[in-house]
Amino acid sequence: MDLVATRFAPSPTGPLHIGGIRTALFNWLFSKNNKGKFYLRIEDTDKDRSKDIYKSQIIQSLKWIGIQHDDKEYIQSEKIVKHKEIANELLKKGFAYKCYCTENEIAEQKAKAKKMGTPFIYNRKCRDSKNLKITENINPVIRFKSKISGNAIVKDLVQGEINISNSTIEDFIILRKDGTPTYQLSAVVDDHLMNISHIIRGDDHKINTFKQKQIYEAMKWKIPEFAHIPLIHSSDGKKLSKRDSTSNLSEYIKIGILPEALRNYLLRLGWSHKDKEIFSLEESIKYFNLSGVGKSPSKLDKVRILSINEHYIKNMKEKDLYKNFKEYCQIHKKKIDGNLENKIMNSMYFLKNKAKCLEDIYKNAEYIIIKELNINPGDHALIDDNSKKIIKDFNEKIKESKKFDKGFLEKCINDLIEKHKTNLKGVGQPLRIMLTGSKFGPGIYDIILSLGKEEVEKRLNKLS
RNA sequence: GGUCCCAUCGUCUAACGGUUAGGACAGAUGGUUUUCAAUCAUCUAAUCGGGGUUCGAUUCCCCGUGGGACCGCCA
Numbered sequence A: 001m002d003l004v005a006t007r008f009a010p011s012p013t014g015p016l017h018i019g020g021i022r023t024a025l026f027n028w029l030f031s032k033n034n035k036g037k038f039y040l041r042i043e044d045t046d047k048d049r050s051k052d053i054y055k056s057q058i059i060q061s062l063k064w065i066g067i068q069h070d071d072k073e074y075i076q077s078e079k080i081v082k083h084k085e086i087a088n089e090l091l092k093k094g095f096a097y098k099c100y101c102t103e104n105e106i107a108e109q110k111a112k113a114k115k116m117g118t119p120f121i122y123n124r125k126c127r128d129s130k131n132l133k134i135t136e137n138i139n140p141v142i143r144f145k146s147k148i149s150g151n152a153i154v155k156d157l158v159q160g161e162i163n164i165s166n167s168t169i170e171d172f173i174i175l176r177k178d179g180t181p182t183y184q185l186s187a188v189v190d191d192h193l194m195n196i197s198h199i200i201r202g203d204d205h206k207i208n209t210f211k212q213k214q215i216y217e218a219m220k221w222k223i224p225e226f227a228h229i230p231l232i233h234s235s236d237g238k239k240l241s242k243r244d245s246t247s248n249l250s251e252y253i254k255i256g257i258l259p260e261a262l263r264n265y266l267l268r269l270g271w272s273h274k275d276k277e278i279f280s281l282e283e284s285i286k287y288f289n290l291s292g293v294g295k296s297p298s299k300l301d302k303v304r305i306l307s308i309n310e311h312y313i314k315n316m317k318e319k320d321l322y323k324n325f326k327e328y329c330q331i332h333k334k335k336i337d338g339n340l341e342n343k344i345m346n347s348m349y350f351l352k353n354k355a356k357c358l359e360d361i362y363k364n365a366e367y368i369i370i371k372e373l374n375i376n377p378g379d380h381a382l383i384d385d386n387s388k389k390i391i392k393d394f395n396e397k398i399k400e401s402k403k404f405d406k407g408f409l410e411k412c413i414n415d416l417i418e419k420h421k422t423n424l425k426g427v428g429q430p431l432r433i434m435l436t437g438s439k440f441g442p443g444i445y446d447i448i449l450s451l452g453k454e455e456v457e458k459r460l461n462k463l464s
Numbered sequence B: 001g002g003u004c005c006c007a008u009c010g011u012c013u014a015a016c017g018g019u020u021a022g023g024a025c026a027g028a029u030g031g032u033u034u035u036c037a038a039u040c041a042u043c044u045a046a047u048c049g050g051g052g053u054u055c056g057a058u059u060c061c062c063c064g065u066g067g068g069a070c071c072g073c074c075a
Helices: A018-033 A052-065 A076-092 A103-116 A183-193 A203-219 A249-255 A259-268 A281-287 A302-315 A318-332 A338-351 A358-369 A385-399 A406-419 A424-436 A444-451 A453-461
Strands: A005-008 A037-042 A096-099 A141-144 A151-156 A160-165 A173-175 A198-202 A225-229
Touching: A005 A018, A005 A198, A018 A037, A018 A052, A018 A198, A018 A225, A018 A259, A018 A281, A037 A052, A052 A249, A052 A259, A076 A096, A076 A141, A076 A173, A076 A183, A076 A203, A141 A203, A151 A203, A151 A225, A160 A203, A173 A183, A183 A203, A198 A203, A203 A225, A249 A358, A259 A281, A259 A302, A318 A338, A318 A358, A338 A358, A338 A444, A358 A444, A385 A406, A385 A424, A385 A453, A406 A424, A406 A444, A424 A444, A424 A453, A444 A453
Parallel strands: A005 A037, A198 A225
Antiparallel strands: A096 A141, A141 A173, A151 A160
């Protein structure tokens, strides 16, 4: 078998959305599974809408989730000369023809067809040279001579056999009147030039396959395998749009979704391997195949992304988690003070316990990070005179202590429970409020130890 | 409207003619817990409808119904 080569070919006309990232992931995984190549091709032939900023954003996004492409990215616009060459060759060989119909003319036909409720395809007026009326001031487009009769079949690796009548495929444009190639032509020429063996893309491209296949056949080029994967829908069942914030990668990065968690989620969206839910990177490469890809579209589910992220947070080494967290804070929250780093790192084991994302960890750790606590007024009201006595007693006790560890604190608090004839809640709650500003939070011993003796005293001294 | 595709718990999905239709997320209940969580245990919940084929259909075929994609001198 020839070398497997796949590609991901986005156009740099906007940020990559989550569906695009999944397509890239499937391509990448498939090539890795087959020990093949994976290329990135930037389809920037729409000069008006393509922006460099999007190009680098796309590369950034892929890098973030851990997909790296082989070789340098392939820039489609650099190959335009070659594309034109092929268009002219098709023209010369009689597979294509010049069309002088004006855009207005076409628009009129289209409007009429719509009014009559009949399907529109270009009427092939210029296909027959007898009808050719060459007007001096009109630059022609070049159209491909599509098959008129018979049926075409594509054997799709995901969809199975797709059978379509050739009469529904129009004579599509391969070269615009300004002489630039269109997508249908460029994609085929590039895929051929790049020796792409498997084209894995969203099933919105399914019909294009029938156009593109005819170009391959005319050029007598080897036709690659096709796999059209179902699209991802938004939670309300509609097509994922760029305006939908849940489709945007930056939304997930902003709340602190880990790249490996999103990768795992995307992998399982539309693909499965028995009952397995969690896949390491190595496992996803090992198990990924096209036969595991389903045929029906799936909905994006943020709750599930969060839950997978939680799994990754819980199972990550604390050192690595802290590294991620530190970086996250620096970019999206506030930079962690150098003298707090150790405190937070050593507290990671409990700060992560209630977190589904890095933003949650930040919220949990905020009482350490923030210098001036804002005590929730409602919570503050819970500190009655008796509680104040307890806090004072506690503060006295720790002042004289030499050892500041859990054993000491347990004894300390148990003594106070006995002395004030209360329970753990009676001591724990007021302390928690004074130390964190809220009655909700981590275990009281964790809080005290994470702040350290000095900081605890400082905070308790503020009691009035 | 035309062409093509799809259809299992609310969601992601497993079962590729024979299972009490399985798992995960979400949800519910209980245990544990100073709080919120976490955790443990238990539970609720699905084969779109109608016809065939077959000893037997979630699975194969047909017809409905519902959803989606495409129908650009965009990609």
